[in-house]
Amino acid sequence: MPKARRSTADAAHTAEPPPRPRKAAATSPAQQALHKLGLVRDIDLALHLPLRYEDETRITAIASAREGEAVQIEGTVTASQVQLHPRRQLLVTLQDASGSCELRFFSFYPSHHKTMGVGARLRARGEVRGGFWGRQMLHPVVRSADVELPAALTPVYPTVAQLPQAYLRRAIATALARVQLPETLAPGLPPPPMAFHGRNGHQSAWTLRDALLFLHRPAPDVALATLEDHSHPAWQRLKAEELLAQQLSQHAARRERAQLAAPVLRPAAQAPALHEQLLAALPFALTAAQRRVCQEIAGDLALSRPMHRLLQGDVGSGKTVVAALAACICIDAGWQCALMAPTEILAEQHFSKLIGWLRPLLGERGQGVAWLAGGQKKRERASMLEAIADGTAALVVGTHAVIQEQVQFARLGLAVIDEQHRFGVAQRLALRKKLDHLGQEPHMLMMSATPIPRTLAMSYYADLDVSTIDELPPGRTPVVTRLIADSRKDELIERLATQVAAGRQAYWVCPLIEESEALDLSNATATHAELSEALPDMRVGLLHSRMPAAEKRTVMEEFKSGRMHVLVSTTVIEVGVDVPNASLMVIEHAERFGLSQLHQLRGRVGRGAAASACVLLYSTGDSGRLGETARERLKAMQETNDGFEIARRDLDIRGPGEFLGARQSGDALLRFADLAGDTGLLDWAREVAPLMLEQYPELAAQHIERWMGSKSDYLKA
Ligand code: ADP
Numbered sequence: 001m002p003k004a005r006r007s008t009a010d011a012a013h014t015a016e017p018p019p020r021p022r023k024a025a026a027t028s029p030a031q032q033a034l035h036k037l038g039l040v041r042d043i044d045l046a047l048h049l050p051l052r053y054e055d056e057t058r059i060t061a062i063a064s065a066r067e068g069e070a071v072q073i074e075g076t077v078t079a080s081q082v083q084l085h086p087r088r089q090l091l092v093t094l095q096d097a098s099g100s101c102e103l104r105f106f107s108f109y110p111s112h113h114k115t116m117g118v119g120a121r122l123r124a125r126g127e128v129r130g131g132f133w134g135r136q137m138l139h140p141v142v143r144s145a146d147v148e149l150p151a152a153l154t155p156v157y158p159t160v161a162q163l164p165q166a167y168l169r170r171a172i173a174t175a176l177a178r179v180q181l182p183e184t185l186a187p188g189l190p191p192p193p194m195a196f197h198g199r200n201g202h203q204s205a206w207t208l209r210d211a212l213l214f215l216h217r218p219a220p221d222v223a224l225a226t227l228e229d230h231s232h233p234a235w236q237r238l239k240a241e242e243l244l245a246q247q248l249s250q251h252a253a254r255r256e257r258a259q260l261a262a263p264v265l266r267p268a269a270q271a272p273a274l275h276e277q278l279l280a281a282l283p284f285a286l287t288a289a290q291r292r293v294c295q296e297i298a299g300d301l302a303l304s305r306p307m308h309r310l311l312q313g314d315v316g317s318g319k320t321v322v323a324a325l326a327a328c329i330c331i332d333a334g335w336q337c338a339l340m341a342p343t344e345i346l347a348e349q350h351f352s353k354l355i356g357w358l359r360p361l362l363g364e365r366g367q368g369v370a371w372l373a374g375g376q377k378k379r380e381r382a383s384m385l386e387a388i389a390d391g392t393a394a395l396v397v398g399t400h401a402v403i404q405e406q407v408q409f410a411r412l413g414l415a416v417i418d419e420q421h422r423f424g425v426a427q428r429l430a431l432r433k434k435l436d437h438l439g440q441e442p443h444m445l446m447m448s449a450t451p452i453p454r455t456l457a458m459s460y461y462a463d464l465d466v467s468t469i470d471e472l473p474p475g476r477t478p479v480v481t482r483l484i485a486d487s488r489k490d491e492l493i494e495r496l497a498t499q500v501a502a503g504r505q506a507y508w509v510c511p512l513i514e515e516s517e518a519l520d521l522s523n524a525t526a527t528h529a530e531l532s533e534a535l536p537d538m539r540v541g542l543l544h545s546r547m548p549a550a551e552k553r554t555v556m557e558e559f560k561s562g563r564m565h566v567l568v569s570t571t572v573i574e575v576g577v578d579v580p581n582a583s584l585m586v587i588e589h590a591e592r593f594g595l596s597q598l599h600q601l602r603g604r605v606g607r608g609a610a611a612s613a614c615v616l617l618y619s620t621g622d623s624g625r626l627g628e629t630a631r632e633r634l635k636a637m638q639e640t641n642d643g644f645e646i647a648r649r650d651l652d653i654r655g656p657g658e659f660l661g662a663r664q665s666g667d668a669l670l671r672f673a674d675l676a677g678d679t680g681l682l683d684w685a686r687e688v689a690p691l692m693l694e695q696y697p698e699l700a701a702q703h704i705e706r707w708m709g710s711k712s713d714y715l716k717a
């Protein structure tokens with residue numbers, strides 16, 4: 001569901017027509033907005049819960065309304081006029097027994113003027129200001145005083161501009177009245193651990209129906225704080241439901257996958273095995289952590305159900321060679337392996353070593369490597385496609401081009417996705433379909449350098465097996481990180497000049513301005529010019545996302561070969577490169593980058609034996625100081641080089657919802673529960689989910705359907 005903007009478009013007089021029957025096609029902007037928010041079924045609407053509440057159950061006497069307080073007053077209109085100066089406005093005087101208050105509207109329709117004519121009995125809700133001319137309300141919400149006062153608090157729902165609050169309230173009320181809410185928590189299962197605080201000390205079990213009805217229309221005497229912080233038992237009940245749905249769908253996906261067939265990938269008996277040849281050819285020995293994860297992966301590949309494994313390890317921990325070894329096992333067993341990275345540069349950089357290792361070994365066996373990317377020549381592409389289709393290409397490397405429909409694999413056994421979080425769900429699904437013609441699914445290995453903290457991985461991704469490389473190859477010198485205010489940029493450039501003269505190479509990453517690629521570019525161009533001028537004897541290159549692929553490649557090659565000394569680059573994306581001689585990383589406007597991005601960027605240096613440094617150049621802007629989260633991020637960078645610690649701090653700073661949300665590019669799944677705060681409920685859901693699938697499969701299915709609806713497909717990818 002797209003995130004609802006927190007707006008509270010309220011409309012008392014601009015009455016929208018009531019929602020039409022749901023079967024009609026979405027036509028009005030409001031109906032379209034409902035669909036966009038994923039509010040399609042009655043249950044979706046019932047589960048769309050208020051952000052906050054307004055108290056319209058009480059009337060405050062005008063004389064006792066305090067300045068700045070939001071109140072509801074009721075009275076008779078004693079004056080009503082449109083004034084033209086200094087600005088066109090409607091002024092209405094409302095009088096009750098205690099005093100009077102002026103209602104002021106700058107935007108209004110003629111109909112407003114009419115309904116608020118002299119003698120009308122009205123109710124107005126808004127903030128009272130004690131202006132020079134007496135009490136005033138600016139743009140209050142106005143209703144007729146003829147309707148009865150509501151008995152419950154009025155919900156304010158998250159919505160978007162096209163969907164007026166009043167319309168949404170009516171749609172939800174209609175849905176609530178109509179929706180079927182059978183209990184899905186079977187009585188035979190352990191009940192959720194909720195803080196029951198029923199009246200008189202009784203334990204009161206909340207059913208889903210009770211909880212929902214209460215949360216949509218709470219009694220005015222409720223402790224509002226318990227609704228706001230979601231600690232109220234009705235909220236707990238709902239969060240338990242949600243977490244259970246999430247765990248159920250993960251477990252169900254795992255079970256479903258266990259039913260699927262995948263090729264058994266075991267090195268053939270023939271000697272020598274490809275992976276042994278590769279190990280012998282490597283200029284280094286595997287670390288203990290690499291050996292361990294290789295075993296975990298090999299174990300999965302030897303099974304006849306598809307692997308679904310995340311390989312995580314810090315930047316530079318040596319994931320590529322692990323992928324190469326997995327590819328060897330796959331190819332040895334007579335199947336094809338596909339390797340995918342999100343951009344052409346990344347695909348090339350990440351896999352060039354791997355290709356270098358494997359090409360000669362494959363060549364001896366009459367097998368080849370195919371390369372697929374967007375900007376490829378037609379003829380080249382055609383011959384690649386042919387080699388993939390007839391199976392002579394044992395290894396297929398590329399970008400998203402690999403999953404396009406025209407790419408037909410003869411026998412895809414294993415798909416490896418690098419930087420997995422940058423691929424969408426649809427793309428992972430497409431990959432899985434590449435073995436449909438043999439009635440099987442390929443094994444999947446996803447790689448990521450931004451680790452998910454272990455507890456989160458275990459609980460949230462119940463459907464994913466995780467392998468972790470938790471040590472770096474020996475001989476790395478830790479990168480020293482410095483924070484420098486950008487007022488000292490000139491000084492930094494001078495120091496850079498000395499370093500470069502001494503034979504070091506440097507990256508200079510330019511500010512990330514999300515709103516505008518054009519601004520990014522002009523920034524990078526300016527920096528490039530500035531550095532070129534300051535370093536007249538050195539070669540300073542520029543790399544940005546809008547350059548043609550061939551040009552990017554040339555720049556990268558020059559930098560890699562050492563002919564270019566400084567590389568100015570716009571985007572993070574393009575910098576996923578392996579140039580061991582580069583030992584200096586400058587990140588301009590570091591305060592604008594996310595923590596994991598900063599860590600990724602820093603990982604580009606410290607790859608060789610030379611002592612490396614990372615300079616975080618920050619700007620405090622007009623305010624003269626850094627925002628709190630920016631300061632925390634930069635501090636974390638300075639204090640630790642450990643990717644897992646960085647991930648943990650990132651989680652602390654951002655909270656799990658956002659942390660996972662950002663990783664999962666839009667498919668953040670929990671709306672109400674909070675993984676860090678609701679651990680008791682999460683533990684319960686983890687315990688109950690497998691029992692429920694086992695003992696009450698129909699209830700489980702019903703529960704998943706209720707919460708996930710059309711989203712459940714996504715969970716399987
Ligand atoms: P990442 O996990 O970030 O993808 P890479 O696979 O690119 O890391 O590895 C980083 C560098 O370390 C590469 O140059 C790689 O060849 C090297 N490397 C990998 N494993 C080892 C090892 N066990 N010993 C020494 N160097 C290694």
Ligand code: MG
Nearest residue numbers: 319320350418
């Ligand atoms: Mg890598």
